[in-house]
Amino acid sequence: MRNSPDGEVVLVDREDVSAAPGALDLAWLLVSTVDPERWDEAAAAYGPVPGLGHVLPAVLVQGLFFMEETAVGSAPARAQASRLAAGCLRLT
Numbered sequence: 001m002r003n004s005p006d007g008e009v010v011l012v013d014r015e016d017v018s019a020a021p022g023a024l025d026l027a028w029l030l031v032s033t034v035d036p037e038r039w040d041e042a043a044a045a046y047g048p049v050p051g052l053g054h055v056l057p058a059v060l061v062q063g064l065f066f067m068e069e070t071a072v073g074s075a076p077a078r079a080q081a082s083r084l085a086a087g088c089l090r091l092t
Contacts, residue, residue: 019049019050023055024055026049026052029042031059031062031063031087032066036082036083036086052086060091063083063087067081
């Protein structure tokens with residue numbers, strides 16, 4: 001939690017902070033959160049990100065492990081499986 005000079009309170013999430021390229025952040029956002037139909041839109045909003053194709057395979061593996069605590073057949077599991085499949089299609 002941080003305060004700005006004008007008193008604004010800001011919450012800072014440092015859970016996944018790293019010195020990795022921005023492509024890793026975008027890849028994880030896509031694989032963990034964004035509906036596959038909106039990937040191009042999200043990537044465009046993020047801005048130019050070279051190297052997305054290089055980090056996507058590792059992020060897809062991370063996304064698979066992310067499903068470990070998700071109930072088989074549940075809506076969250078189906079959504080994650082859909083994002084993983086979309087990522088695999090982008091590898092070809």
